[in-house]
Amino acid sequence: MYKIAVLGDQESVLGFRALGLDVVFAEDSAAAHRELTNLVKEDYTIIYLTEQLAVDLQADINKYKDSITPAIILIPGKGGSLGLGKANLKSAVERAVGADIL
Amino acid sequence: MASVTVNPTRMELTRLKGRLKTARRGYKLLKDKRDELMKQFLDIVRRNRELRAKVEDGLMQAHASFTVASAVMSSEMLEQALLYPKQSVELGMGFKNIMSVNVPVYSFKTANADLGDIFPYGFAQTSGELDDAVEALSGVFQDMLELAQVEKTMQLLAEDIEKTRRRVNALEYVMIPQMEEKIKYISMKLEENERGNITRLMKVKDMVLQEAHNYQ
Numbered sequence: 001m002y003k004i005a006v007l008g009d010q011e012s013v014l015g016f017r018a019l020g021l022d023v024v025f026a027e028d029s030a031a032a033h034r035e036l037t038n039l040v041k042e043d044y045t046i047i048y049l050t051e052q053l054a055v056d057l058q059a060d061i062n063k064y065k066d067s068i069t070p071a072i073i074l075i076p077g078k079g080g081s082l083g084l085g086k087a088n089l090k091s092a093v094e095r096a097v098g099a100d101i102l
Numbered sequence: 103m104a105s106v107t108v109n110p111t112r113m114e115l116t117r118l119k120g121r122l123k124t125a126r127r128g129y130k131l132l133k134d135k136r137d138e139l140m141k142q143f144l145d146i147v148r149r150n151r152e153l154r155a156k157v158e159d160g161l162m163q164a165h166a167s168f169t170v171a172s173a174v175m176s177s178e179m180l181e182q183a184l185l186y187p188k189q190s191v192e193l194g195m196g197f198k199n200i201m202s203v204n205v206p207v208y209s210f211k212t213a214n215a216d217l218g219d220i221f222p223y224g225f226a227q228t229s230g231e232l233d234d235a236v237e238a239l240s241g242v243f244q245d246m247l248e249l250a251q252v253e254k255t256m257q258l259l260a261e262d263i264e265k266t267r268r269r270v271n272a273l274e275y276v277m278i279p280q281m282e283e284k285i286k287y288i289s290m291k292l293e294e295n296e297r298g299n300i301t302r303l304m305k306v307k308d309m310v311l312q313e314a315h316n317y318q
Contacts, residue, residue, distance in 0.1 A: 001192070001193075002193040002194065002195050002208075003193065004191060004193055011168070011169070011172060012165065014168070014180070014181070014184055015164060015168050015184070015235050015236060015239050016239060017184045017185075017187055018184050018187055018188075018189065018220065018221065018222055018236040018239065018240075019187070019189055019191065019220070019236075019239055019240055019243055020187045020188075020189040020190035020191045020212070020213070021191060045193060045195055045206075045208075046193070046208070046247075046250045048246065048250075065257050065261070066257070066258070066261045068197075068204060068205075068206055068254070068258065069195075069206070071206065071250050071251075071253065071254035073246070073249060073250045073253055073254075075157065075158075075161055075246070076158050076161055076162060076165075077165075078165045078168070078169065080162065081158050081162070085154050085158070086151075086154065088253075089147065089150055089151060089154070089256070092147070092256050092257055092260040093147055093260070095260045095261070095263075095264050096140070096143055096259065096260040096263035096264060096267075097140070097263075098267065
């Protein structure tokens with residue numbers, strides 16, 4: 001059985017509970033770091049993380065980038081998109097091609 | 103090249119020639135692998151961009167409805183309404199092999215197939231915006247799952263392309279030229295020895311003949 005979690009501030013992620021996903025609240029980056037580590041330890045396959053929290057968690061995110069699980073996917077929080085998801089896409093292309101070709 | 107320190111022997115020459123052949127073959131294979139990975143990667147990047155735009159739009163819509171709902175309802179009511187989900191999601195994961203890179207393939211099954219029956223609360227005490235928010239989220243969820251798959255695939259492929267690219271470059275610009283250099287050095291040295299040997303033999307022959315017949 002594989003599990004999906006959503007990590008973010010309460011207002012951004014509460015709605016996901018209605019879909020039956022596991023929702024974890026974190027209001028600041030220290031809490032987010034703690035919760036993320038917990039989620040990884042509990043073998044969650046997909047972790048959706050709001051961009052607002054992801055700003056300070058780049059180190060953690062990069063750590064799991066090259067392993068198959070967990071997949072940490074950034075989603076915009078209630079404050080809107082910070083463009084981090086797109087930036088990640090760009091950095092992946094740069095890493096593979098050696099130049100930004102998009 | 104200054105770094106050439108090989109024994110100029112025939113055995114070393116044969117060994118190097120074998121290695122060069124292997125390196126050329128490996129180089130060709132790796133180059134093909136890199137090109138194919140790159141092709142797949144670019145497709146995935148394109149798909150990822152589409153999906154991300156779609157998911158971000160959908161989520162912003164859901165957030166907007168949710169914000170209104172939380173303004174209309176008290177936060178306790180809101181939390182209570184969503185406290186116990188009716189819907190549940192079962193996630194399955196398989197693997198796909200793209201040029202020997204294992205990437206995940208997710209599949210999911212909702213416990214409650216009827217999309218109109220996902221609201222875990224009675225309608226009397228909640229605002230309509232909450233319904234909108236939940237509906238928008240459930241609509242975008244399918245795309246979110248695919249986004250997760252595509253994004254992970256992209257990251258894994260990027261890592262492997264980087265590795266393959268480095269190998270190809272190392273073979274093309276370092277290993278193969280170095281081996282060619284060494285082979286050239288050895289064959290030149292061997293030829294030089296051969297010439298030296300012939301000259302010596304001719305000289306010896308001259309000396310022997312002179313002694314026997316007193317040729318001048």
